[in-house]
Amino acid sequence: MSLEERVIKTIEENLEKKEKVGLNTDLRNDLGLDSFARVIIINALEDEFGITIPDYEFKNINTVAEIVKGLREHFPDLKES
Amino acid sequence: MRRVNFYSGLDIDLSLAHKYDFNPYYCNIESSLSDPIIIDGKEFINLASNNYLGLAADKRVAQAIAQAAEKYGASMCGTPIATGSMVLLQRLEQRLANFIGLQDSIIFPSGYQANCALFLSLAQSEDLIIIDHYAHASLVQGVRLAGCKVKPFLHNNVSHLRKILEKSSEYKRVFVVTESVFSTEGSIAPFDEIVNLCAEFDALPVIDDSHGIGVIGRSGRGILEEKNLDNFDGIYTASLGKALANTGGIISGKKELIDYLKYSCPGFIYSTALPPPVLAGIEAVLDIIDKEFPILSERMWRYKQMISNCLIDSGFELTEGQAPITSILIKDLEDCARVAKMIHTNKILATPFVPPSVPPNENKIRLIAGANLSENTINKALDLFRKIGKEVNLK
Numbered sequence: 417m418s419l420e421e422r423v424i425k426t427i428e429e430n431l432e433k434k435e436k437v438g439l440n441t442d443l444r445n446d447l448g449l450d451s452f453a454r455v456i457i458i459n460a461l462e463d464e465f466g467i468t469i470p471d472y473e474f475k476n477i478n479t480v481a482e483i484v485k486g487l488r489e490h491f492p493d494l495k496e497s
Numbered sequence: 498m499r500r501v502n503f504y505s506g507l508d509i510d511l512s513l514a515h516k517y518d519f520n521p522y523y524c525n526i527e528s529s530l531s532d533p534i535i536i537d538g539k540e541f542i543n544l545a546s547n548n549y550l551g552l553a554a555d556k557r558v559a560q561a562i563a564q565a566a567e568k569y570g571a572s573m574c575g576t577p578i579a580t581g582s583m584v585l586l587q588r589l590e591q592r593l594a595n596f597i598g599l600q601d602s603i604i605f606p607s608g609y610q611a612n613c614a615l616f617l618s619l620a621q622s623e624d625l626i627i628i629d630h631y632a633h634a635s636l637v638q639g640v641r642l643a644g645c646k647v648k649p650f651l652h653n654n655v656s657h658l659r660k661i662l663e664k665s666s667e668y669k670r671v672f673v674v675t676e677s678v679f680s681t682e683g684s685i686a687p688f689d690e691i692v693n694l695c696a697e698f699d700a701l702p703v704i705d706d707s708h709g710i711g712v713i714g715r716s717g718r719g720i721l722e723e724k725n726l727d728n729f730d731g732i733y734t735a736s737l738g739k740a741l742a743n744t745g746g747i748i749s750g751k752k753e754l755i756d757y758l759k760y761s762c763p764g765f766i767y768s769t770a771l772p773p774p775v776l777a778g779i780e781a782v783l784d785i786i787d788k789e790f791p792i793l794s795e796r797m798w799r800y801k802q803m804i805s806n807c808l809i810d811s812g813f814e815l816t817e818g819q820a821p822i823t824s825i826l827i828k829d830l831e832d833c834a835r836v837a838k839m840i841h842t843n844k845i846l847a848t849p850f851v852p853p854s855v856p857p858n859e860n861k862i863r864l865i866a867g868a869n870l871s872e873n874t875i876n877k878a879l880d881l882f883r884k885i886g887k888e889v890n891l892k
Binding site: 455 | 628630637647648649650651652657660661664852853856857858
């Protein structure tokens with residue numbers, strides 16, 4: 417599974433309601449995530465990839481594609497599957 | 498110039514209120530929570546207050562308050578650790594603990610303050626607080642102030658809570674925080690399952706029973722009675738301003754916890770104690786609950802069912818609540834503003850909830866029918882909802 421697919425799957429599994437998530441999905445405008453919902457996603461990504469994401473890393477991130485880009489930049493050793 | 502910028506930066510978005518020429522908040526109530534209630538000189542049906550048992554304007558309660566004011570005056574002008582510690586306060590703290598089924602309790606000026614003060618006093622930097630995603634703002638503020646790691650779990654989702662607990666062994670202590678009744682939708686937490694999970698993972702459950710005390714449970718004693726949780730060894734908080742029809746908030750639990758908070762909780766120690774008339778009013782409400790809960794409760798639940806059935810028949814979508822709360826779910830924000838205005842124009846007082854109080858596209862209009870309302874009043878409200886249902890055209 418690619419990094420993109422793993423991120424999307426993790427987000428979909430950690431939403432209050434079933435939603436179809438794609439790379440261009442905006443966390444706030446499309447999914448309506450509040451600050452706690454974003455924390456739930458960050459914690460789930462940390463568990464999924466075995467990493468610790470500093471709070472500030474996600475502060476200005478809006479889309480799923482930006483999450484993937486941020487993960488690649490800060491955690492270059494992440495495996496695709 | 499800095500001061501000018503400060504004040505010009507204090508923006509609030511009232512565009513929706515201006516568009517519909519209607520602001521449902523901060524209305525001008527001129528009566529008690531009577532049937533009807535008077536707003537700007539006009540009679541309204543009150544379906545907005547958290548006055549579940551309808552005791553806020555009960556004459557017996559008012560009389561107890563008046564007598565206490567005559568005997569003890571307006572205030573003891575002191576914190577609970579000083580001159581606020583008077584006979585009514587100590588008696589009520591113990592009586593509330595007995596009512597809930599716990600060892601002891603302390604009374605704060607408000608439920609909000611109790612929740613904020615609790616975590617500041619108890620949580621340390623090496624701890625973890627796991628909290629329901631939709632927990633009340635006072636709990637959220639409280640856990641954020643605590644300065645330890647905070648992990649929200651998906652609303653009422655025990656599987657997600659378990660996943661987080663499974664990875665919590667690195668923390669010194671773990672608190673699991675939730676509410677009994679989530680008041681914007683009326684759902685009840687699976688708190689028995691949460692307590693079992695806490696036992697399995699050596700975590701401490703914390704429950705805010707603000708909308709449960711005096712409402713749920715066989716005799717109105719709240720969530721612990723509702724879920725048959727004898728020997729609860731976690732932490733219990735509640736507002737005294739809802740079914741108990743007054744003001745204040747409590748923290749209740751084991752005696753060691755309460756004794757500790759009495760000497761280490763700044764939010765308690767440095768706040769002026771509730772005045773004697775308030776304490777006497779709460780005692781009077783507890784007296785009435787002891788004697789009359791079955792009658793009041795039956796009426797409260799019947800009214801809820803009547804309103805819910807009518808709204809469904811009139812084409813409204815409701816949340817799936819198990820508490821005596823009926824919430825109309827309206828996805829579109831402008832539709833919500835429009836329906837709220839129609840309800841208000843028809844002289845029914847209701848409570849609209851829009852983001853950030855609720856998630857986007859989950860706007861709600863909450864209705865709570867107190868047991869003080871007459872059946873005639875409820876039938877009048879139903880006629881009005883049927884009329885609104887025919888006139889409204891939701892997206």
